[in-house]
Amino acid sequence: MALQRLEAACLVRPQSLMVRFDADHFLLFDGEGRWIDAFEAGTLYKRGLDGRVLQKRKGVRRWLSREERALLHETVWQSADKALSAYRVGGLTARAIASDSGDFFSFGDIESWLKCCIAYEPQRLLEEEKRFREVYTPIPILPPDDYNAFIVQATQGCSYNRCTFCSFYRGEPFRVKEGTAFQAHVQRALAFHGKGMTRHRWIFLGDGDALMVPQTQLLDYFDILHALLPIAPTTLSKKERVAWAQQVPGRMIGIDAFMDTFRVAFKQVSEWEVLRQHGLDRVYLGVESGYDPLRHFLNKPGSADQVMEMIYRLKAAGVHVGLIFMIGVGGDLFAEGHYTASVQLVRRLALDRQDHLYLSPFYPQAGTPYVSVAEKEGIRPWEERRMQAELRRFYRGFAAVTAAPVSVYDLEEFIYQ
Ligand code: SF4
Numbered sequence: 001m002a003l004q005r006l007e008a009a010c011l012v013r014p015q016s017l018m019v020r021f022d023a024d025h026f027l028l029f030d031g032e033g034r035w036i037d038a039f040e041a042g043t044l045y046k047r048g049l050d051g052r053v054l055q056k057r058k059g060v061r062r063w064l065s066r067e068e069r070a071l072l073h074e075t076v077w078q079s080a081d082k083a084l085s086a087y088r089v090g091g092l093t094a095r096a097i098a099s100d101s102g103d104f105f106s107f108g109d110i111e112s113w114l115k116c117c118i119a120y121e122p123q124r125l126l127e128e129e130k131r132f133r134e135v136y137t138p139i140p141i142l143p144p145d146d147y148n149a150f151i152v153q154a155t156q157g158c159s160y161n162r163c164t165f166c167s168f169y170r171g172e173p174f175r176v177k178e179g180t181a182f183q184a185h186v187q188r189a190l191a192f193h194g195k196g197m198t199r200h201r202w203i204f205l206g207d208g209d210a211l212m213v214p215q216t217q218l219l220d221y222f223d224i225l226h227a228l229l230p231i232a233p234t235t236l237s238k239k240e241r242v243a244w245a246q247q248v249p250g251r252m253i254g255i256d257a258f259m260d261t262f263r264v265a266f267k268q269v270s271e272w273e274v275l276r277q278h279g280l281d282r283v284y285l286g287v288e289s290g291y292d293p294l295r296h297f298l299n300k301p302g303s304a305d306q307v308m309e310m311i312y313r314l315k316a317a318g319v320h321v322g323l324i325f326m327i328g329v330g331g332d333l334f335a336e337g338h339y340t341a342s343v344q345l346v347r348r349l350a351l352d353r354q355d356h357l358y359l360s361p362f363y364p365q366a367g368t369p370y371v372s373v374a375e376k377e378g379i380r381p382w383e384e385r386r387m388q389a390e391l392r393r394f395y396r397g398f399a400a401v402t403a404a405p406v407s408v409y410d411l412e413e414f415i416y417q
Contacts, residue, residue, distance in 0.1 A: 084115065143256065160262075199417075
C-alpha cells in the first residue's frame with residue numbers, strides 16, 4: 001500500500017476525520033486519532049478495535065498477519081504525517097460535514113486532530129490490541145446494525161452453548177458480571193474508546209444472551225449505563241431519540257442486545273416493558289429457521305411456536321426485533337422445509353418497518369459438531385452460486401409477507417470498529 005499522493009481534502013464529521021487523497025485513496029480516523037479504514041485503489045482495509053485488520057478486494061476477504069498490520073500502520077502513519085505538513089502550509093483543504101444540528105468544529109481543531117493521528121505510531125497501534133484485551137473478551141459477533149455500537153459485556157459467552165453449528169463461545173464458560181464489576185468494566189471501556197465514543201450511537205449489551213439474567217440484575221446494568229452515559233429519554237419517539245442523539249456527539253439513542261429464542265418463559269410482557277422504559281430498543285434473535293425438524297437437527301432448543309410467543313411478547317412491550325435466519329444450513333436435505341416453514345413463520349409475525357430480518361449465509365465452521373453430523377447425513381455445504389440463489393429466494397419470500405426490511409448478514413465480514 002502506498003498512500004503517498006496528496007491532492008485533496010480533509011472531510012470532518014463530529015465522529016471521524018477523513019483524509020482524502022484522491023478518488024481512490026482515503027484514510028478514516030476516529031476521535032482519538034486511531035485509523036479505522038484505509039482505502040487504496042480498490043482495496044479496503046478495516047481496522048477493528050481489537051487490532052485485527054480485514055482486507056477486502058474484489059469480494060475477496062483476508063485477515064492480515066501481525067507483520068502485515070505493522071507495515072500498514074507504518075504506511076498510514078507516514079501518510080497522516082504528510083497530511084499534517086500539507087495542512088500547515090495550506091496544501092490540504094478542509095470541509096466540515098455538520099450533523100443535523102450544526103457544526104461542531106472550528107478548523108483549528110483539525111491540526112490537533114491530525115497531531116493525534118500521528119501520535120498513534122505503528123507500535124502504539126499494535127499495543128492497542130493488548131489494551132483492548134484488558135477491557136474486553138473476544139467479541140465474535142454483533143448484529144449488523146450494531147457493528148459500531150458501544151459494546152459492554154454484562155455477561156461473557158453463551159449460557160447454552162450447545163447449538164451444533166455455533167463456534168462463537170465454544171470452550172468459554174458463561175459468566176455474569178455483578179453490578180460493581182459491570183460498572184468498572186463500562187468505565188474501562190469508556191476510557192479505552194476515549195474520544196472515539198463520538199462514533200457510537202447505540203449501546204450493545206453483550207455477550208450472547210445478556211438478557212437472560214434476572215430482571216433486578218438487568219435493571220442494575222441499565223441504571224449503571226444511564227449513570228455513565230447520556231442515553232435518549234424513552235418518552236421520545238424513535239425519530240425524536242435519533243434527533244436528540246445527533247445534537248451532541250457521544251449521545252446514545254438506545255440499548256440493543258441478543259436474546260435466545262427459547263427463553264420465552266424468562267420474561268413477561270410487563271418485564272420487557274420496564275426494560276424498554278430503561279432504554280432497551282431492539283432485541284436480536286437467532287431464529288435460524290422456522291422449521292422445527294431443522295432446529296432440532298441443529299440442537300437449537302424450542303419451536304417456531306415459541307419463537308412466535310417470544311416475538312409477540314417483545315412487540316407487545318414496544319421492543320423492536322431483529323430476526324436472523326441461516327441460509328443453507330441443513331443443505332439440500334432441509335432446504336424446502338426450511339424455506340416454507342420460515343416464510344410461514346414470518347407471515348404470522350406482525351413485524352413492522354422498525355423490525356428487521358437478516359439472511360445469514362451459513363458456512364460450516366471447522367471443529368463444530370455440525371460438520372460431522374452433516375457428513376453422516378450426507379449434507380454437503382453449498383457452492384456460492386447455490387447459496388446466492390437461495391438468498392434471493394428467501395429475500396423474495398420474506399419481502400412478500402412482511403413490512404420489515406430484509407437484508408443479508410454476512411458473519412464473515414464482522415469486525416468491531
Ligand atoms: S447460536 Fe446462540 S444459543 Fe446457540 S450456542 Fe451459539 S450463542 Fe448460544
